[in-house]
Amino acid sequence: MQSLMPKKPGVVMYHRPRKTQGDYLCFADEVKDDHPLKGPLAKQMKIFDDLFEIMYLAFLRVGPDGQLRDEPAESMVHEPDGLTYRHWVMRLRDCYYGNQDCLIPV
Numbered sequence: 001m002q003s004l005m006p007k008k009p010g011v012v013m014y015h016r017p018r019k020t021q022g023d024y025l026c027f028a029d030e031v032k033d034d035h036p037l038k039g040p041l042a043k044q045m046k047i048f049d050d051l052f053e054i055m056y057l058a059f060l061r062v063g064p065d066g067q068l069r070d071e072p073a074e075s076m077v078h079e080p081d082g083l084t085y086r087h088w089v090m091r092l093r094d095c096y097y098g099n100q101d102c103l104i105p106v
Contacts, residue, residue, distance in 0.1 A: 011106060013104075014055075014101075015096070015099070015100065015101045016048055017045055017048055018099070028041035028042045052093075056093055060072065072089075
């Protein structure tokens with residue numbers, strides 16, 4: 001058997017736990033406090049949120065070359081065009097806590 005390198009970079013999809021009903025999604029933070037499923041869903045979400053925060057800090061501290069670096073600024077202003085650019089890791093965090101699917105490059 002011969003191993004082959006992938007032809008394209010891989011990604012991992014990560015998102016908050018959800019319940020589905022056909023094309024509809026329900027997240028723990030949308031469940032009323034008195035609903036019996038609120039507790040179990042909130043516990044699941046905490047596990048996922050805690051893991052996301054560990055990954056988030058690693059993304060900030062490890063550069064594209066795999067070396068440790070100082071945490072980058074959340075945003076920067078690019079002088080030639082005057083636009084403010086936000087770091088992709090901060091946008092990834094917004095996406096995750098906005099109950100969206102996050103595609104994480106590996």
